[in-house]
Amino acid sequence: MTAETMPELTYPLERAQAFARDARARSGAHPPPSLVAFEELVAHYRDLVDHADRARRETRGEGVRARLAADLAAVERAADAVRATLATERRLADGGREGFGD
Numbered sequence: 001m002t003a004e005t006m007p008e009l010t011y012p013l014e015r016a017q018a019f020a021r022d023a024r025a026r027s028g029a030h031p032p033p034s035l036v037a038f039e040e041l042v043a044h045y046r047d048l049v050d051h052a053d054r055a056r057r058e059t060r061g062e063g064v065r066a067r068l069a070a071d072l073a074a075v076e077r078a079a080d081a082v083r084a085t086l087a088t089e090r091r092l093a094d095g096g097r098e099g100f101g102d
Contacts, residue, residue, distance in 0.1 A: 002056065003056070006049075006052075006053060006056070009048075009049045009052060010049060012045075013045055013046055013049050016038075016041075016042045016045065017042055017046075020035070020038060020039050023035050024039070032089060033085045033088070033089065034082060034085045034086045037078070037081045037082045037085040040078050040081065041075065041078035041079055041081070043078075044071070044074045044075045044077075044078045045078075047071055047074070048068065048071040048072060048074075048075050051067065051068060051071050052064075052071075055067045055068060
């Protein structure tokens with residue numbers, strides 16, 4: 001990982017942060033649970049990017065992978081939570097009929 005490759009990580013973060021800000025502004029005082037979960041995902045991804053940047057300066061080789069393993073696992077768990085929350089919201093919006101031939 002080099003300074004030149006960091007934009008591959010930072011650009012998606014910037015876009016996700018912008019999306020979350022816009023969605024939060026539109027949602028008012030009561031954001032949907034999926035937005036809250038997405039914001040948590042973005043926070044975990046931001047931590048991963050920050051730690052990756054630090055690790056690329058301080059660590060070489062497999063040490064980088066080991067340093068980032070916990071952050072990557074947290075991002076994956078947060079992504080799973082977003083997917084689950086979206087599925088629940090979809091079921092609720094469908095009146096719980098999903099999967100019953102409606």
